[in-house]
Amino acid sequence: MQIEICANSFESAKAAQLAGANRIELCTELSVGGLTPSHGLIEKVISELNIPTHVLIRPRSGNFTYSEDEFDVMLRDIAFCKKLGCAGIVSGFLTSENKINLKKTKQMITASEGMEFTFHRAFDWVENPLEELQNLMDLKVDRLLSSGQKPTAIEGISLLKELQNISKEEMEIMPGGGINVENALKFKEVGFRSIHLSATNKKQVLTKKPKVSMHSDSFFEEGIIATSNVETIVKICQLLD
Secondary structure, three states: OEEEEEEOOHHHHHHHHHHOOOEEEEOEOHHHOOEOOOHHHHHHHHHHOOOOEEEEOOOOOOOOOOOHHHHHHHHHHHHHHHHHOOOEEEEOOEOOOOOEOHHHHHHHHHHOOOOEEEEOHHHHHOOOHHHHHHHHHHOOOOEEEEOOOOOOOOOOHHHHHHHHHHHOOOOEEEEEOOOOOOOHHHHHHOOOOEEEEOOOOOOOOOOOOOOOOOOOHHHHOOOOOOOOOHHHHHHHHHHHO
16 A cells, blocks of 8 residues: 655755655645745755655735636746656645636646646535536546545545445545544555654644744634735835835
């Protein structure tokens, strides 16, 4: 069975290689489901490690429906990954109705030519998973990462098995979400070829609580997108002019 580690840093990527994992999904910010890592991190991993590296292309949290400017950033990041020789791309694009945006997904697959393409857990938001599975198969997506539309893959294993039975050899179904030492073997026993997990170990790096918190709970609310406001900036500029 192939083991893919969701690596959120160079340290995590190196740990995956040392431990014998088969590949990594390189990202940052696991707390919001993962975001695109910096070009510096991607380059360091590719140049200093040998483990096959798939890079998450997700410019922000909030949802999986992106503007044209955001999509341009995504395509630029894919081009950078191709230039460096990354093994794969992990991404997803939904419509505002939480259907797979077939046009944008096809464009990303075309841009990723020469690399594997995994459609990520945006799939867990779609309304008709069996219909959308066929759409991904028609687009020739290599792999689908999903928790079976449940908080964890073990809870969603019934749907995951159904997806696997339908996709057969055309597209790999890779369970991910809450997989750990206690439940990993169950996915092998029912015939999945790979699993996705972070295997994280939390450690406190502060010796004491800071006077001012750098975390804002308001930004972690599901579906919230924070952007700079033109009118507010104009008012500040006029005020200070």
